Amino acid sequence: MGPKLMSSIASLFLLGALLQVVSAVDHDVGGDFGWNLPPNTTFFSDWASNKAFSVGDKLVFRSKANEMHDVAEPNSEVDLDGCVKPGIVFSTSAVxxxxxxxxxxxxxxxxxxxxxxxxxxxxxxVLAQPGAPNSPLVPPPPPSSASSLRFGALLAAFSGLLLTIVA
Structure with missing residues (x-):
């Protein structure tokens, strides 16, 4: 392979890796079930417990057309546990x-x-950046395929950069 082709290939790997690292995620709340009356009281907590959320991501609330729901953000865990309605309610739309x-x-x-x-x-x-804990007291989440992909993307980016410099 000629140096120009190697440089082009390395640049493509670098671009792809960087796009993977900085891409935000849209999380459909409740997965395929959506933001609807759940089958049990822990359904949405269980859904959220195995996800990693980062600044730049979005939560997407989808409700069935025949059900009326809204989205509100309480100020504290006490308000969440007590189902205290905050002063501002975000939406009553289907999405x-x-x-x-x-x-x-x-x-x-x-x-x-x-x-x-x-x-x-x-x-x-919500983590400040993918894979970074909010504070030293919060243990990092267990490794997942998403974090492995991000590590692989970074590795590919550095390899591509090295090949570009050497070539």
Missing amino acids: FSVALDRPGRRYFICTIGNHCNAGMKFDID
Whole structure:
């Protein structure tokens, strides 16, 4: 292979790796089930517990057309547990998204009827950057295929950069 072709290939690897590292994720709340009355009170907490959320990601709340739900963000865990309706309710539309624009703990509930007490509530930890804990006291999440892909993307980026320099 000629040096020009090697340089082009390395540049493509570098570009692909960088796009993978900085890409945000849209999380469909509740997966295929959506933001609807859950089958049990821990459904949404269970859904959120095995996800990693980072600044730049979005939560997408999708409700069935025949069900009325909203999205509100309580101020604290006490308010989440007690299903306390905050002063601002975000939406009553069938599809609504919330940008995760700052690191830290975030809480979400449905304030309509008894929906929150029925389990339409959850909390998440939003990381400052993918794979970075919010504080030294918070242990990092267990390795996942997403973090392995990010590591692989970084490795590919550095390899591509090295090949470009050497060639």
